[in-house]
Amino acid sequence: MFTRLHLIRFKAWQDTGELALRPVTMLLGTNSSGKSSLVQGLLLLKQTVQSPDRTIHLDLGGDEASDLFDFGSFDDVLYRQDGTPRRFSLAFSFAHPGPGRVAAGSFACSYGRTPAGGAVVEEMAMAAGGRRFRAVRRERGAYSVFVDEEARPRLKGGQYAPERSIALPADAIAALDKDGQLAEDLSLAIRRELEGIHYLGPLRRRPERAYAWSKSRPGEVGSDGRAAIDALLASALMRGDGQPDVLEGVSRWLSRMRLADRLEVRQQGRSGRYELLVHRDGVASNLRDVGIGVSQVLPVLVLAHFAPAGSTIVLEEPEIHLHPLAQSVLAELFVEVSRQRQVQFIVETHSEHLFRRMQTLVAAQKAGRETVALYFVERNGGAAQLRDLALDDYGRVTAWPKDFFGDALGETREQARLMFERQQRTPR
Numbered sequence: 001m002f003t004r005l006h007l008i009r010f011k012a013w014q015d016t017g018e019l020a021l022r023p024v025t026m027l028l029g030t031n032s033s034g035k036s037s038l039v040q041g042l043l044l045l046k047q048t049v050q051s052p053d054r055t056i057h058l059d060l061g062g063d064e065a066s067d068l069f070d071f072g073s074f075d076d077v078l079y080r081q082d083g084t085p086r087r088f089s090l091a092f093s094f095a096h097p098g099p100g101r102v103a104a105g106s107f108a109c110s111y112g113r114t115p116a117g118g119a120v121v122e123e124m125a126m127a128a129g130g131r132r133f134r135a136v137r138r139e140r141g142a143y144s145v146f147v148d149e150e151a152r153p154r155l156k157g158g159q160y161a162p163e164r165s166i167a168l169p170a171d172a173i174a175a176l177d178k179d180g181q182l183a184e185d186l187s188l189a190i191r192r193e194l195e196g197i198h199y200l201g202p203l204r205r206r207p208e209r210a211y212a213w214s215k216s217r218p219g220e221v222g223s224d225g226r227a228a229i230d231a232l233l234a235s236a237l238m239r240g241d242g243q244p245d246v247l248e249g250v251s252r253w254l255s256r257m258r259l260a261d262r263l264e265v266r267q268q269g270r271s272g273r274y275e276l277l278v279h280r281d282g283v284a285s286n287l288r289d290v291g292i293g294v295s296q297v298l299p300v301l302v303l304a305h306f307a308p309a310g311s312t313i314v315l316e317e318p319e320i321h322l323h324p325l326a327q328s329v330l331a332e333l334f335v336e337v338s339r340q341r342q343v344q345f346i347v348e349t350h351s352e353h354l355f356r357r358m359q360t361l362v363a364a365q366k367a368g369r370e371t372v373a374l375y376f377v378e379r380n381g382g383a384a385q386l387r388d389l390a391l392d393d394y395g396r397v398t399a400w401p402k403d404f405f406g407d408a409l410g411e412t413r414e415q416a417r418l419m420f421e422r423q424q425r426t427p428r
Helices: 035-049 170-175 178-195 228-237 246-256 292-306 324-341 352-363 408-425
Strands: 002-010 013-015 024-029 088-095 104-113 119-128 131-137 143-147 155-157 197-200 262-267 273-280 283-286 312-316 344-348 372-380 383-388
Touching: 002 035, 002 104, 013 383, 024 035, 024 324, 024 352, 035 088, 035 178, 035 197, 035 312, 035 344, 088 178, 104 178, 119 178, 131 178, 170 178, 178 197, 197 292, 228 246, 228 262, 228 273, 228 292, 246 262, 246 292, 246 324, 292 312, 292 324, 324 344, 324 352, 352 372
Parallel strands: 024 344, 024 372, 197 312, 312 344
Antiparallel strands: 002 013, 002 088, 088 104, 104 119, 119 131, 131 143, 143 155, 262 273, 273 283, 372 383
8 A cells, every 4th residue: 555655846746745545535625726746656666677687777658659758858757947947756654454465665766857857766765674775876877775774875876777767777776785685575565566556547438339348357457447357257267266356346346336236248149249238117228228327337346346455546536427326336446345355445435425525424434534534635826835734633624625526605605696686576
């Protein structure tokens, strides 16, 4: 689980400060306020550690087949303001206890610009258990490697450049001897944490009438939910392999949202293709023939049950095309699944209904301030600004941002005023 995030001069953010992340973290705010940029820092690092080129410093994207995002050039991700350094930095902390793993650690890296417009590591630091490793860029692409708080570098040379932002190269690991093994373990823990991110964007694929099945379980659902149906087919047709029952879990939440009673996978004759049937009120309909809201929320529900324990699920606008009740139930999904399956949710949303239900869960003591974090993102001049929506024990926001979810009280007052004026004009 990621426990802290810190971005400096990255996209809309001059400096986020130390952002505490919880098992369920919700990001709210107006359009183009900077909410997406917060999670894109982590997604950029995930994209980098999955790059086939281990010598790359930061994979800004461009390959539509494999990349999560095309970030463009260094200048496209740099927060630009007169007088600010032409560098940006990404940092996070994580906690992931388990046998044979680094239980907790931190990573921070600052980047400069290459002549070709790419990003190069200026300084990388990773730490765990009181130990710390740093790689600092010197002239002509050489790097100095420091261990703990030693004033003098252990290593110097061009062959010690970091790989994929998060790892020291093999030459450095060998030269550091026993400390090199610890550095390698720490890099592996950081890599696993980033690879454990599952991202679902706001634009998801429309349903098809029938699907072919590869007779295997997909590796990921995909940023557009393209493999969500594959995960449901695998859940229905590969029983007994110890995998979670995704189909049953999704059906249960669709019922709680009052969108369907259950889902069913049915083969179409002997064609080898399958259809997904949505059962409701005694009628079974093809997924293609029901409201778009069901197909759009399916990847959200699938991912909640499909992602392995210990994963971090990043969601943008999970509430799209859902009616208010279903949006509210999403809050229950995040809290319950996070606790039951030990997965983390980082959610960007515009839904007032989702937020209000989260307040109710806190008031009902079904979610605590140690498990839920709520933030409001707003613009202050040209920079994004973060506000902690601290809740008291009764789920009340202690300091409401201006025009948060519009002006609900103002609308009520205006309706009352207009009603009174019309009543005054009506002849008795």
